[in-house]
Amino acid sequence: MTPRTVTRGAPARRQAMLDYIIQAGSAQVDELAERFGVSRMTVHRDLDALSDQGMVNKQHGGVTTRSSSVFESNFALRSHIATREKQALARAALEEIASGEAVMLDDSTTAAELALLLPAREPLTVITNGLESIDRLKAASGIKLITLGGDYQPRFNATFGLLCEQTLANLRANVAVLSASAILGTTAYVQDPTVTQIKRAQMAAAERRILLVHSAKFGHGALHRLADLKEFDLVLIDESLAAEHRATLDEAEIRYRLIEA
Structure with a gap:
């Protein structure tokens, strides 16, 4: 069973989700929903927010980190x-x-x-x-x-x-x-x-x-x-x-x- 990550509030959850995606390189929506104990709809909203900030690249059923120069300027990515x-x-x-x-x-x-x-x-x-x-x-x-x-x-x-x-x-x-x-x-x-x-x-x-x-x-x-x-x-x-x-x-x-x- 996938260990669940407990966070309080959308901002903290999105940061934890970003950290997880950065370390994994990619993730599936179902995988993130199970890990963070939220619905698929909530995962999609979080990924939309991260995508709008240039953090991740949403794909059908999943998400990957962006390799663009814009994303590589992000502190959260660089710290990993x-x-x-x-x-x-x-x-x-x-x-x-x-x-x-x-x-x-x-x-x-x-x-x-x-x-x-x-x-x-x-x-x-x-x-x-x-x-x-x-x-x-x-x-x-x-x-x-x-x-x-x-x-x-x-x-x-x-x-x-x-x-x-x-x-x-x-x-x-x-x-x-x-x-x-x-x-x-x-x-x-x-x-x-x-x-x-x-x-x-x-x-x-x-x-x-x-x-x-x-x-x-x-x-x-x-x-x-x-x-x-x-x-x-x-x-x-x-x-x-x-x-x-x-x-x-x-x-x-x-x-x-x-x-x-």
């Missing part, structure tokens, strides 16, 4: 992708941070993994627009947490916009830790223009810049150019990076390190 590699990259990034520094974190799920580790470097000042990182650090007594205001975008679980950019213009961090959507050649790309703008502002507000990127992102492009990899003081990548991409980085003399996941 390459978790082991992100945690390894976060541990490596922590080695580059000293107590007493001001650290800038972007909205990425990889930066959120680093946020979990930062209390080990207390005291620290942490500046971020990512609500997941804020949530993970808010109870840390040795962390001075500076939150960047702006327009909240649920899809990224972060704030962006003019207010966020203006706040960044008045701050200076020792190090900024960021991620990117894709790496093509030696250029980092991001899919969303609003996200790209804030990431660039974060880079400009920091003395040192570290890029954390999963090897699977190499060889792909996205809509907006973020920066050349030479603009980063260090690029941390999991050790699964293909030899051809390593050769490209070596030829361009990019400062990078491969991390065992």
